[in-house]
Amino acid sequence: MKEPSSLVARKATERILEISGLPVYRNRPTELLTDLYQLTMMYGHFRAGRHEQRVVFDMFYRKNPCGNGYVVAAGLEQVVWYLQHVQFSLEDLDYLRSLGLFGEDFLQALHHFHFSGDLYAVPEGTIVFPGEPLLRFEGPMFEVQLIESAVLSFVNHQSLIATKAQRIVDAAKSNPKSPEAPVIEMGLRRAQNVDAAVFGARAAFIGGCTSTSNVLAGQSFGIPVSGTQGHSWIQSFPSELEAFRAYADTFPDHTVLLVDTYDVLNSGIQNAIVVGRELKEKGKKLHAIRIDSGDLAYLSKRARKMLDAAGLTDCGIVASSDLDEWTIRELALQGAEITSYGVGTSLITSYDCPALGGVYKLVAHEVEGRWTPCIKISENPEKVTNPGKKKVLRLSKEGKAVADLIALDEEEFDGSKQLTVFHPVHTYKRKTIVDFQIENLLQPIVRAGELVYVLPDLREIRTHVERGLQQFSSETLRHVNPHEYHVDLSKKLWDLKQDLLSEVRA
Known part of the structure; x- marks a missing residue:
């Protein structure tokens, strides 16, 4: 009997992890690679009976580093490894118990922790831009909250370098x-x-x-x-x-x-x-x-x-x-x-720009079997989040990227029809595109805790970078004052964002 594609992908990925990363990862502690406030929030959800509520978090960044016009996405392999290996040992629980912050029932829940959610991500080596989700996590709040700090550490650092x-x-x-x-x-x-x-x-x-x-x-x-x-x-x-x-x-x-x-x-x-x-x-x-x-x-x-x-x-x-x-x-x-x-x-060290400011934001939660979008408000317009479960589409014509579109996950588009996209902050900026090709950047990596994606080796990732760079103009790729590449919202997402903003103001 032929093995299911998810199992084939998992076996291939495990082989790559064994061959390429094990000397670094072996015996590395992972479960306490987190900020304390992740655990305190988890405990609060646990006490309130909200820890099993399904939620969606986006990981994205707001500003290109080094004055660059783009970022090369990296670090996904380490995220996958982390999700596979995060598990609390008895020693970890003893340490957390010594802090005097958590109840015994919560510590026992941590002892049985494993990631059972979904991960969608742009493949490593993808050319990406501010505001668009690089990773999208879906799963119980108890699980998806814990992983924030480690995920940001892996992706921010390697994408920067x-x-x-x-x-x-x-x-x-x-x-x-x-x-x-x-x-x-x-x-x-x-x-x-x-x-x-x-x-x-x-x-x-x-x-x-x-x-x-x-x-x-x-x-x-x-x-x-x-x-x-x-x-x-x-x-x-x-x-x-x-x-x-x-x-x-x-x-x-x-x-x-x-x-x-x-x-x-x-x-x-x-x-x-x-x-x-x-x-x-x-x-x-x-x-x-x-x-x-x-x-x-x-x-x-x-x-x-x-x-x-x-x-x-x-x-x-x-x-x-x-x-x-x-x-x-x-x-x-x-x-x-x-x-x-x-x-x-x-x-x-990326000496002149030593950090990439990637963030991890809640964008939706499940209520009575339906996804309900949520939004974070800020005095700074660029810090207002894009709500809902989303996907990122790269729109291109004749092999050249013309815009990236952030859209709600359920939306479908026809490249032969005219499409108007909207700047996520500056409302007067709009662009109409027709006769374009569509590439969905967010790929399924983990589903229900199971690997469904074959991690490529580094040479394949590097080839992906080179091909990706060829999609963009020299103006976008130049080192000084690069042209700002369009990352826009679909009409439906734009309207949802405005409706939620109006509700908050009311």
């Missing part, structure tokens, strides 16, 4: 002399902690980095690892040349030499050329030199001339030294002869 990586990778492509120059993630020692380093490396790969220096991330997620030597290696030998020769003898097929320990032009490159010629005589090659300080544009151009004159025309030049997208773009404008970039602090 994936977006920052994409900006840096895009900047690296701006140099016409080396438009395919790879970016290496090198931020382990500067990340805020180990988890940020490992999951940040994963997100950086989604964002376009080709490798990482982080060996644990390489093992956990199958990311290629890269590394050479540090200045201490050079300093530990009687001379720079001896250090280079020893390294080339140890790694004759992977020789990359760090040339700025003493003097880049008068020592480092000249000694690298000596070793490069020796490797060439043995049928090997000097793969690259790395410059980690100084004027990278000037030094790379001088290095290129010296290497070419020595017959080492296929030797690459790696640049590091506190790079970010702005520095890399400036290097490109100056004609730097750089063939790859190593980026650490600015990438792994």
Whole structure:
């Protein structure tokens, strides 16, 4: 008998989790990865007999980070893993009992906790925009309330780093002399902690980095690892040349030499050329030199001339030294002869914009078997939520996205008919579209606690990013003052929102 598709999806997903993530996740506590107020709210619902009421929560963000025009969605795999593994141990319950806040019947309910709800989400690597739900949870209040903090932590962090990586990778492509120059993630020692380093490396790969220096991330997620030597290696030998020769003898097929320990032009490159010629005589090659300080544009151009004159025309030049997208773009404008970039602090911490402000909001609850929409009001118009159970549709014409439409889940649309969409805040902004294709961005991931989605590997996710970027104009993708992409509401959702606002005012 053929297995049902949900079971096939679950088995495939479990294999990916076992292969790609287990070294990081093994024995990690998950159930107390929450804010206290989630537990106090759960207890309040439990005492009031409301804990089994079914509700819908949306996870979305309000503002693009780093002045960008979009975000690369990431972190879904960790959300799936979390939903599968969250379970309160006896030790956890003892700790919660020691707080003196919760009754014993509530603690016993936690002991039997498991996620039995539904999750719809945009696939990792999807290009997304402010206001549109990235994840939609449906289930008992008792379950859906608990997971908020962990879900936000996973998705906010990885989406931020994936977006920052994409900006840096895009900047690296701006140099016409080396438009395919790879970016290496090198931020382990500067990340805020180990988890940020490992999951940040994963997100950086989604964002376009080709490798990482982080060996644990390489093992956990199958990311290629890269590394050479540090200045201490050079300093530990009687001379720079001896250090280079020893390294080339140890790694004759992977020789990359760090040339700025003493003097880049008068020592480092000249000694690298000596070793490069020796490797060439043995049928090997000097793969690259790395410059980690100084004027990278000037030094790379001088290095290129010296290497070419020595017959080492296929030797690459790696640049590091506190790079970010702005520095890399400036290097490109100056004609730097750089063939790859190593980026650490600015990438792994998203240094100039260290947080993505994703939020998790209640949008509907079930009353007597029917979904009742609810709305959050704010003095700030952009913080007024969009009510009801919703979906996100990407509307495109001739392969190019023209708008994203947030609509109620039950609505159906015909791409051959004229459609008017409404800005969620500025009422005078409307757009009419006709002859368009429709893509539903929110895909079923978990239903009734069971996986129904096959998690792709990182290379498939990265391909999804590249295809997604091709849907958008260069004006939307530019780094400075990007064009604001339309994320609008359907007429039915717009009317529902206005009706609820009127009720609240009344």
